[in-house]
Amino acid sequence: MGTQLLTLDLADWQAATPQPAWISALEAGQVLYFPKLAFALQPQERALLTPALLSPDVRNISLDAQGHLKGVAGDAAVQAAVAAMVGRFRRQAEQLVHSLLPHYTPALRLAPTSYRPAQVETRVQSWRADDKRLHVDAFPSRPNYGERILRVFTNVNPDGLARVWRVGEPLEAVARRFLPRAKPYVRWQARLLQALRVTKSLRSEYDHLMLQLHDGMKSDADYQQNAPQETVPFAAGSVWVCFSDQTPHAVMSGQFMLEQTLHLSAARQYNPDASPLAILSRLTGRTLV
Numbered sequence: 001m002g003t004q005l006l007t008l009d010l011a012d013w014q015a016a017t018p019q020p021a022w023i024s025a026l027e028a029g030q031v032l033y034f035p036k037l038a039f040a041l042q043p044q045e046r047a048l049l050t051p052a053l054l055s056p057d058v059r060n061i062s063l064d065a066q067g068h069l070k071g072v073a074g075d076a077a078v079q080a081a082v083a084a085m086v087g088r089f090r091r092q093a094e095q096l097v098h099s100l101l102p103h104y105t106p107a108l109r110l111a112p113t114s115y116r117p118a119q120v121e122t123r124v125q126s127w128r129a130d131d132k133r134l135h136v137d138a139f140p141s142r143p144n145y146g147e148r149i150l151r152v153f154t155n156v157n158p159d160g161l162a163r164v165w166r167v168g169e170p171l172e173a174v175a176r177r178f179l180p181r182a183k184p185y186v187r188w189q190a191r192l193l194q195a196l197r198v199t200k201s202l203r204s205e206y207d208h209l210m211l212q213l214h215d216g217m218k219s220d221a222d223y224q225q226n227a228p229q230e231t232v233p234f235a236a237g238s239v240w241v242c243f244s245d246q247t248p249h250a251v252m253s254g255q256f257m258l259e260q261t262l263h264l265s266a267a268r269q270y271n272p273d274a275s276p277l278a279i280l281s282r283l284t285g286r287t288l289v
């Protein structure tokens, strides 16, 4: 496997010009890595770099598209300071995406911004929720019908610690390996899950298959160990961007990251044929949504 990482020199959130080679790499599932692009914290924001900010029982802090902040333990001043920091990251992440990928701009749908102050290494989770295992993002309760999950990440670790990921093979290779083992889609089961409100809308065959890939990868210890993959330390003070529904990824260590999710219809990509929906439709020979 060649590297799935494209390292780029950009140092300004707004100054990117759209580059066809970067766009096709991103849409092929590669990670765009910007080691010189930092999210600058204000001096007083250093005090917000602590897991003590997390409300009991939450993993992440999030700022939703309407501007509501969730997951912060602290008084009104702390809440306002966190909302300002996360909101500023959101604006910079949006500027970056708008300048790199202008064709997406009118079609993007903003999802929550998250701030993750917890240390990755000490988190204990069930295998299915364990992001230390290689996976593509797919969510059991929220069918997306092929809508893309574009994510902008920044490592704001104050001690210079990298956020270490493993990045896996292209999605087509994942699908060729795991589709033959996937449980078949059963429409009445999808209807039942919806009636029981396990899913917020009817799970499509696309959503079913993406969950089968997610679970197939995470539950296969041999795949986790031996699949084509590279270990990537994302430096403190860097930014990286990928389609997390397409790029197999696992987070191995690190602390203090901000992340912005943007959704995009696969039809509005530069090359819709590169999307997971197109890949899975081709490999199954079926219309999946």
Ligand code: SIN
Pocket: 116, 131, 163, 244, 249, 250, 251, 257
């Ligand atoms: C994930 O999206 O699986 C986790 C990424 C991270 O926390 O670095």
Ligand code: FE
Pocket: 131, 135, 136, 137, 244, 249
């Ligand atoms: Fe993930």
